[in-house]
Amino acid sequence: MLLLALSIAPGIAISLYIFLKDRFNREPGLNLLVCFFLGCLSVVPAIIIQLFTAKPTEQFFSNQIVYTAFFAYIIVGLSEEWSKYLALRFYAFPKKSFDEPYDGIVYSVMVGMGFATVENIGYVTQHGLSTAILRMVLSVPAHGTFAILMGYYAGKAKFNPQKRVYYNLLGLSLAAFFHGTFDFFLFLQGNNEVNKYLGDGLLFLGAVSSFFIAIWLSRKAIRAHMQTSKELFHRE
Numbered sequence: 001m002l003l004l005a006l007s008i009a010p011g012i013a014i015s016l017y018i019f020l021k022d023r024f025n026r027e028p029g030l031n032l033l034v035c036f037f038l039g040c041l042s043v044v045p046a047i048i049i050q051l052f053t054a055k056p057t058e059q060f061f062s063n064q065i066v067y068t069a070f071f072a073y074i075i076v077g078l079s080e081e082w083s084k085y086l087a088l089r090f091y092a093f094p095k096k097s098f099d100e101p102y103d104g105i106v107y108s109v110m111v112g113m114g115f116a117t118v119e120n121i122g123y124v125t126q127h128g129l130s131t132a133i134l135r136m137v138l139s140v141p142a143h144g145t146f147a148i149l150m151g152y153y154a155g156k157a158k159f160n161p162q163k164r165v166y167y168n169l170l171g172l173s174l175a176a177f178f179h180g181t182f183d184f185f186l187f188l189q190g191n192n193e194v195n196k197y198l199g200d201g202l203l204f205l206g207a208v209s210s211f212f213i214a215i216w217l218s219r220k221a222i223r224a225h226m227q228t229s230k231e232l233f234h235r236e
Helices: 002-021 029-041 043-058 064-092 102-127 129-137 139-158 161-187 200-235
Strands: none
Touching (some): 002 029, 002 129, 002 139, 043 102, 064 102, 139 161
């Protein structure tokens, strides 16, 4: 029971934090719950893609580091962020309640935290308490930053039809890039070829550094859209 609680708590806490930041025009609770549930379900297409592409593509790469990069950025990063994007784009995006740019962040985080919670339950029940604590402070918040970046550009896309495709693709690409970078450094840990030059500690530092850059960008994104929300609220 403790492990289950620790698995669920980070995603719920981040969802509440982003929801409570939306002080001027909060979203309907049902829409948010559906987004979270769709995020949980979005684990399924991501797993299917990874199962069917990981082994077949490995034979095309003679260099293990190059394959690790492909695996991190494309097979994992892009497949997972694309799966989340489908829920954001085809459920939340058309909603009438999506009526200000910050809503893109709110809905995207709900989807992202649904995904991260299901993923977290799997890792924590398999690996135990130490994994629960590490993922609570690192992996789940990292998913939160990926979602904020995607949602920031979804918010811009919603209210700029001429650049809608561009902004949506940019948000998806940035989320996949930071997701892939974070995983790339972690996946390299234990690689003998890399460890000739870099130890696991430096690789972990690389993952953490990408995470902190994503946090910095996420904070800027939240501030920008919250300022827009404030202006819209006082204009009405």
